[in-house]
Every structure is written in C-alpha cells, then in structure tokens.
Amino acid sequence: MAKHLLFLIAVIALFSCSKKYNPANTPFTIYHPILExxxxxxxKGITTPSDVIxxxxxxxxxxxxxxxDRYVYGYLGDTLTINIDxxxxxxxxxxxxxxxxxxxxNPDNMNRSIKESKVRKIETYNTHRGQLDIWFRPANKKETNQQRNRYTYIRRNGTLIVYTLNNYxxxxxxxxxxxK
Structure with a gap:
C-alpha cells in the first residue's frame, strides 16, 4: 500500500511541475499563415520590399x-516566393x-446551427478537434495533407472551416x- 501511495504522490508531483502547453515553443509558430x-x-512593379515585409x-x-533579391515564405505546406528586381x-x-x-x-448535421458563442470559445493552439466535435458535432468534410487537417462544418446558418495540426x-x- 505504501508503494502505491508513494507512486501516486510521484505522479501528482510530476504533473504539477509540468508546464502548460505553450505554442511559442513549437516550431510552426515562427511562420505565419499565407493568406490568399x-x-x-x-x-508587379509597384509593391516594394518594405510593403512585402x-x-x-x-x-x-x-x-x-x-x-x-528573393524572399521565401513557408507555412505548413504553403509556399510563397517573391522576386524583387x-x-x-x-x-x-x-x-x-x-x-x-x-x-x-458526412452529410449529417447540416440542418443544425452553429452558435457563434461557441465559435468564440475556440482558442488557437489550445482547442483540439475532440472539443470541436462536442461543440459542433462531426465535421461534414475532412481533408488532409502532410502537415495540416482541414475540417469543414457546413450548417444551416454558416460554414466553419478549421485547420489543425496533422498529428495526434x-x-x-x-x-x-x-x-450565411
């Protein structure tokens, strides 16, 4: 019994010392999404390097x-190359x-609505896909590439598109x- 108690105390101490997930410590945070x-x-011929930056x-x-000069931007599969003359x-x-x-x-749940208060609860880097399924039910469409997943929730009052890391x-x- 004493061994179990000692083990339990060690586990509690280990978890209490661990840091909260910090997205600043992940490699993808040095890049920014490239928006179309x-x-x-x-x-061409107008935009300057300072505008690009x-x-x-x-x-x-x-x-x-x-x-x-050549500027190269990348973000989880997206690339943008800009040549400056x-x-x-x-x-x-x-x-x-x-x-x-x-x-x-999944064509289900298209007659449901998305509550905007739930959309505001989404926290970048802290919310995970399991929480999204609880809040919005399963996505209508899942697409993937090597770095990211894209989930599309098509509902009666609008469409929610969520990008997640393609890992566990x-x-x-x-x-x-x-x-809408």
Missing part, C-alpha cells in the same frame, strides 16, 4: 543574386498553397466562420 487575400495585394513579416529565407519592386511571385486530399465526408494532438491552428 494578402497574396492578391502584391503588384509589412504584409507577410520577415521571410523565412532570403537570397541575393545579380537578378535581385533592381528597381526595388516586386518583379514576380509564385504562391503554392498546400494541397488537401479528401479523407471523409490535432490542435487548432486557425479557423474562419462565414455566416
């Missing part, structure tokens, strides 16, 4: 050559969003809710 709306702001932040990689404006850019493959679909934690990276 932001890519559309790039204009205002929109996307510091690039993950830079290179300099006789043709100009000698006149210090964007010469060209290439955006490659991650490709998601369909995994499963399935933590929320970002989400959008578009009311």
């Amino acid at each position: 709306d932001d890519v559309r702001k790039l204009e 205002k929109i996307f932040g510091q690039p993950a990689k830079t290179s300099i050559s006789d043709r100009g 000698s006149s210090q404006t964007v010469n060209s850019f290439l955006f490659r969003p991650a490709i998601f493959e369909p995994v499963s679909g 934690e399935d933590r929320v990276l970002s989400y959008t809710f578009e009311p």
Whole structure:
C-alpha cells in the first residue's frame, strides 16, 4: 500500500511541475499563415520590399543574386516566393498553397446551427478537434495533407472551416466562420 501511495504522490508531483502547453515553443509558430487575400495585394512593379515585409513579416529565407533579391515564405505546406528586381519592386511571385486530399465526408448535421458563442470559445493552439466535435458535432468534410487537417462544418446558418495540426494532438491552428 505504501508503494502505491508513494507512486501516486510521484505522479501528482510530476504533473504539477509540468508546464502548460505553450505554442511559442513549437516550431510552426515562427511562420505565419499565407493568406490568399494578402497574396492578391502584391503588384508587379509597384509593391516594394518594405510593403512585402509589412504584409507577410520577415521571410523565412532570403537570397541575393545579380537578378535581385528573393524572399521565401513557408507555412505548413504553403509556399510563397517573391522576386524583387533592381528597381526595388516586386518583379514576380509564385504562391503554392498546400494541397488537401479528401479523407471523409458526412452529410449529417447540416440542418443544425452553429452558435457563434461557441465559435468564440475556440482558442488557437489550445482547442483540439475532440472539443470541436462536442461543440459542433462531426465535421461534414475532412481533408488532409502532410502537415495540416482541414475540417469543414457546413450548417444551416454558416460554414466553419478549421485547420489543425496533422498529428495526434490535432490542435487548432486557425479557423474562419462565414455566416450565411
């Protein structure tokens, strides 16, 4: 009995000393999502390097050559390469969003509504997929790539799209809710 009590005390001490999950300690936090709306702001011959940095932040990689500078941005499968010419404006850019493959679909729950108060409860990096299924019922569509999952909840009053890490934690990276 004393061994069990000692073991229980050791387990409690171990868990009480562990830190709360901190997204700042994860490797994906150094990158930022590349939004298509932001890519559309790039204009050849007009957008300057300082404009690029205002929109996307510091690039993950830079290179300099006789043709100009190159800024490379990446985020969990999305890549954006921007070439700056000698006149210090964007010469060209290439955006490659991650490709998601369909995994499963579920037509159920489309007559239900999404409560916006529940959407406001979603916390990036702290909410996981299990909580989403409790709040919103199973997603209508699941798609995946190597780094992320995309869950689509189509409901009577709008559509919720949630991106999660593609690992055992399935933590929320970002989400959008578009009311109808």
